[in-house]
Amino acid sequence: MNFLDRERIQLDVSVDTPEAAIREAGKLLVKNGDVEEGYVEKMVEAFRQHGPYFVIAPQIALPHARPEDGVNQAALSLIRLEKPLSFGHQTNDPVELVFALAASSSNEHLEVLQRISKLLGNKQTIQQLLMTGSVDEIEIIIKELST
Incomplete structure (x- = not known):
């Protein structure tokens, strides 16, 4: 599984709508061959519908x-x-971190959710992700949590 490696991280992205944010996060998955382009539009469609x-x-x-x-x-x-x-x-806006998830099975989906909950279950880690100045620093944060 490709979990937040440097090719899948982009900082300080300027967008004006949730749909644009979803597309930007999704583009990183498309660029790396993780998903087809249509997947990104399905993410946007899910947001619009639900x-x-x-x-x-x-x-x-x-x-x-x-x-x-x-x-x-x-x-x-x-x-x-x-x-x-x-x-x-209602309670979690505004959003600053957008993680686009691609899982090809329910097992993978659960594995990714377990890993991301470990990452995001710590308020200090979230603050580091929000404040860090580089992708290199984010890679270090993620590696430290994976050990």
Whole structure:
């Protein structure tokens, strides 16, 4: 599984809408061959149909679509927004970290969720992700949590 390696992280992304944020996070998955382009639009469509259900914690969104919507391999990308953005979630807006999830099976989905909950279950780690100045620093944070 490709879990937040440097090719799947982009910092200080400037967007004006939740859909644009989802697309930017999804582009990193497409660029690395993790998903087909149609998968990104399915993530946007899920947001339009179901609202911000994937804004899972304060400042954090985890958009995803179904495996059959074009997942080639399990992966997780991250974009940090230049400015916080409202996704319409009553308690967890505004969003600053957008993690795009691609899982090709329910087992992979659970594995990714376990890894991301370890990453995001620590408020100090979230602050580090929000404040760090480089992708190199984010890689160090993620490696430390993986050990």
